[in-house]
Amino acid sequence: MSSDRMTRPQAPRPASMLDVARLAGVSGQTVSRVTNGSEAVAADTRERVLAAMRTLGYRPNSAARALKSGRFQSIGVLMFSLENFGPVHVLEGVSNAATARDYSLDLVTIGDPSTGEITKALERLDQERVDGIVIVLEAHQILEHAIRFPTRIPSILVDSQQYDDRVSVNADQAQGAELAVRHLLELGHPTVWHVSGPVHRMNAASDRQLAWRRLLEAEGRPVPPPVLGDWSAESGYRAGLRLARDPSVTAVFAANDQMALGLMRALHECGRRVPDEVSVVGFDDSPDAAYYWPPLTTVREDFRAVGALAIELLLEAIDGERHEPGLRALPNTLIVRDSTAPYR
Amino acid sequence: MSSDRMTRPQAPRPASMLDVARLAGVSGQTVSRVTNGSEAVAADTRERVLAAMRTLGYRPNSAARALKSGRFQSIGVLMFSLENFGPVHVLEGVSNAATARDYSLDLVTIGDPSTGEITKALERLDQERVDGIVIVLEAHQILEHAIRFPTRIPSILVDSQQYDDRVSVNADQAQGAELAVRHLLELGHPTVWHVSGPVHRMNAASDRQLAWRRLLEAEGRPVPPPVLGDWSAESGYRAGLRLARDPSVTAVFAANDQMALGLMRALHECGRRVPDEVSVVGFDDSPDAAYYWPPLTTVREDFRAVGALAIELLLEAIDGERHEPGLRALPNTLIVRDSTAPYR
DNA sequence: CCATTCGATGTTTACGTAAACAGTTCGCGT
DNA sequence: ACGCGAACTGTTTACGTAAACATCGAATGG
Numbered sequence: 028m029s030s031d032r033m034t035r036p037q038a039p040r041p042a043s044m045l046d047v048a049r050l051a052g053v054s055g056q057t058v059s060r061v062t063n064g065s066e067a068v069a070a071d072t073r074e075r076v077l078a079a080m081r082t083l084g085y086r087p088n089s090a091a092r093a094l095k096s097g098r099f100q101s102i103g104v105l106m107f108s109l110e111n112f113g114p115v116h117v118l119e120g121v122s123n124a125a126t127a128r129d130y131s132l133d134l135v136t137i138g139d140p141s142t143g144e145i146t147k148a149l150e151r152l153d154q155e156r157v158d159g160i161v162i163v164l165e166a167h168q169i170l171e172h173a174i175r176f177p178t179r180i181p182s183i184l185v186d187s188q189q190y191d192d193r194v195s196v197n198a199d200q201a202q203g204a205e206l207a208v209r210h211l212l213e214l215g216h217p218t219v220w221h222v223s224g225p226v227h228r229m230n231a232a233s234d235r236q237l238a239w240r241r242l243l244e245a246e247g248r249p250v251p252p253p254v255l256g257d258w259s260a261e262s263g264y265r266a267g268l269r270l271a272r273d274p275s276v277t278a279v280f281a282a283n284d285q286m287a288l289g290l291m292r293a294l295h296e297c298g299r300r301v302p303d304e305v306s307v308v309g310f311d312d313s314p315d316a317a318y319y320w321p322p323l324t325t326v327r328e329d330f331r332a333v334g335a336l337a338i339e340l341l342l343e344a345i346d347g348e349r350h351e352p353g354l355r356a357l358p359n360t361l362i363v364r365d366s367t368a369p370y371r
Numbered sequence: 372m373s374s375d376r377m378t379r380p381q382a383p384r385p386a387s388m389l390d391v392a393r394l395a396g397v398s399g400q401t402v403s404r405v406t407n408g409s410e411a412v413a414a415d416t417r418e419r420v421l422a423a424m425r426t427l428g429y430r431p432n433s434a435a436r437a438l439k440s441g442r443f444q445s446i447g448v449l450m451f452s453l454e455n456f457g458p459v460h461v462l463e464g465v466s467n468a469a470t471a472r473d474y475s476l477d478l479v480t481i482g483d484p485s486t487g488e489i490t491k492a493l494e495r496l497d498q499e500r501v502d503g504i505v506i507v508l509e510a511h512q513i514l515e516h517a518i519r520f521p522t523r524i525p526s527i528l529v530d531s532q533q534y535d536d537r538v539s540v541n542a543d544q545a546q547g548a549e550l551a552v553r554h555l556l557e558l559g560h561p562t563v564w565h566v567s568g569p570v571h572r573m574n575a576a577s578d579r580q581l582a583w584r585r586l587l588e589a590e591g592r593p594v595p596p597p598v599l600g601d602w603s604a605e606s607g608y609r610a611g612l613r614l615a616r617d618p619s620v621t622a623v624f625a626a627n628d629q630m631a632l633g634l635m636r637a638l639h640e641c642g643r644r645v646p647d648e649v650s651v652v653g654f655d656d657s658p659d660a661a662y663y664w665p666p667l668t669t670v671r672e673d674f675r676a677v678g679a680l681a682i683e684l685l686l687e688a689i690d691g692e693r694h695e696p697g698l699r700a701l702p703n704t705l706i707v708r709d710s711t712a713p714y715r
Numbered sequence: 716c717c718a719t720t721c722g723a724t725g726t727t728t729a730c731g732t733a734a735a736c737a738g739t740t741c742g743c744g745t
Numbered sequence: 746a747c748g749c750g751a752a753c754t755g756t757t758t759a760c761g762t763a764a765a766c767a768t769c770g771a772a773t774g775g
């Protein structure tokens with residue numbers, strides 16, 4: 028292979044538009060026209076150019092193109108970790124939608140969510156190698172770190188929060204939480220306990236908790252103190268150990284599936300049967316939820332749709348369209364499995 | 372808002388290097404020198420240039436830079452779905468490593484793994500907006516679809532397979548499977564059953580199955596017929612329903628955590644206690660595995676390290692280094708939890 | 716039969732940057 | 746004072762593409 032290196036004529040720089048033009052006996056502009064599919068180029072000329080392209084293995088130089096046009100055909104995505112199921116699926120939705128529109132994706136993940144890291148990441152993205160940015164962060168992170176949004180190019184948030192001056196997209200947290208709580212109440216449970224996510228001033232966890240509380244109050248039910256978790260199965264487990272001691276607990280709404288998983292493990296350990304003694308509902312419908320023990324009743328978020336909508340709005344913004352600021356909330360579906368049963 | 376558009380002076384095009392140069396009263400080249408941190412520029416000149424940059428909000432144009440230098444400071448990543456835990460974590464490792472080296476990531480996911488889609492995706496990446504490509508695919512997918520690897524730029528595979536002419540990186544499947552099986556044998560079980568992943572001619576599933584078989588044979592144990600799954604919890608569940616009927620089954624090695632999850636659900640349903648009657652080991656150490664019921668003994672893969680090594684090797688290749696073809700296999704760790712117990 | 720139009724193609728130019736090369740100034744040794 | 750090199754800065758050029766404008770021939774219409 029080193030001989031390969033020595034005999035080969037020094038990586039013959041890739042063919043340029045002009046190389047193709049010369050071979051095809053036309054001008055560079057005509058090659059450009061063929062490349063961009065547009066314009067009227069005589070059929071035989073086009074054929075000749077295409078043949079030359081094939082011969083030379085020509086590929087348009089995207090850097091030159093971007094330089095000339097000012098467009099990158101690329102979307103930046105800023106994400107926290109890929110630990111949690113939700114954001115990863117949003118990413119998948121975003122990726123599919125972007126690919127469908129012929130945009131590529133520039134992914135930046137933030138290892139350590141410090142102000143410095145986030146700012147640096149946004150700087151990176153803002154350095155004009157992308158046409159727009161999708162930010163998958165929660166509001167509290169944005170507030171705590173005093174994040175300054177890019178100004179040069181459009182950006183959109185995937186977050187359940189309502190912003191005065193920005194467009195955001197997410198699943199409808201309140202509607203989802205209501206589905207869960209209402210389901211349990213309809214099964215006859217006197218009230219519903221809640222294992223909450225890490226509540227900050229504004230985030231999905233607080234939205235879910237608030238909706239849970241509101242619905243119980245509206246129905247005139249007692250509102251038990253919520254148990255605080257941090258989205259992890261481990262925190263759900265700890266919450267479960269506390270709830271399992273209280274025999275009045277017959278229905279629990281966990282703010283996500285992983286906490287529901289930990290919760291059920293604790294209930295099992297304490298000998299409280301699910302769903303016979305305690306009904307459990309989760310949130311997210313992660314792929315494994317159907318195979319928890321017992322299979323988990325949960326609220327399915329349409330992450331793909333969230334990602335797709337984010338891209339759609341962002342591309343419109345890139346094209347100069349102005350959107351009304353505010354949250355676009357997408358509805359969720361209740362998936363009933365075996366972890367919930369009528370109150371006895 | 373339309374008035375906004377009309378009054379504003381046409382989105383004053385972003386400041387260029389020359390704008391900065393004019394304001395600072397220097398040449399463009401000096402600005403370039405300051406930007407690139409290199410060279411000897413007099414301290415006061417540098418200050419003046421930096422001040423001008425701040426005033427104008429100057430950002431180097433990455434397209435122009437890429438055009439001039441022929442480098443993109445960007446790595447392409449080709450992935451199948453983001454459904455499975457493993458690949459997503461590899462992506463995270465890749466992302467972290469790339470960021471640390473000041474490379475950005477161009478992510479392409481393949482919705483439908485048809486030949487056309489894969490080829491199209493590789494074309495996209497090969498269109499020279501990246502300096503190198505990380506391909507996260509399994510060998511059988513590559514073979515079945517007769518994938519042609521990019522030739523213009525270096526690429527590296529994340530896959531457990533040994534290729535004659537390419538460099539690949541992955542966790543050591545055989546070593547991991549041996550950890551699992553040996554653990555069960557050391558607990559005194561007469562033999563170990565296996566719920567396999569979707570075996571193709573060459574992939575992680577077949578590697579794990581082969582290692583399982585080899586070790587049993589080496590130890591002179593009977594080799595029960597492996598039960599075929601497809602990585603999903605659902606397939607583990609179906610496998611479990613079959614294994615649960617057979618009282619001679621006391622130890623099962625599932626080829627991933629999700630199948631172990633489904634397996635344990637089936638065992639529960641059939642009244643076979645884990646680990647008292649049946650011990651179960653998984654593979655991957657997904658975040659939830661510690662909170663399965665019971666907590667799952669499993670093999671932890673260091674996905675981050677895999678991603679990091681892939682980036683390291685790829686960057687070296689970009690810098691012109693030639694690597695010996697072959698597989699770099701990274702060792703795994705056995706995590707013992709409550710789903711395994713001594714044979715009684 | 717010439718003017719007009721239009722389709723097809725070519726020429727020029729600019730995008731923003733950085734390498735290569737070309738000064739210019741200054742201090743120092745002689 | 747002179748020459749010399751080091752330190753600093755400027756000028757020219759090329760990267761590959763596509764918009765704007767220019768040209769040319771042929772077809773159309775009166």
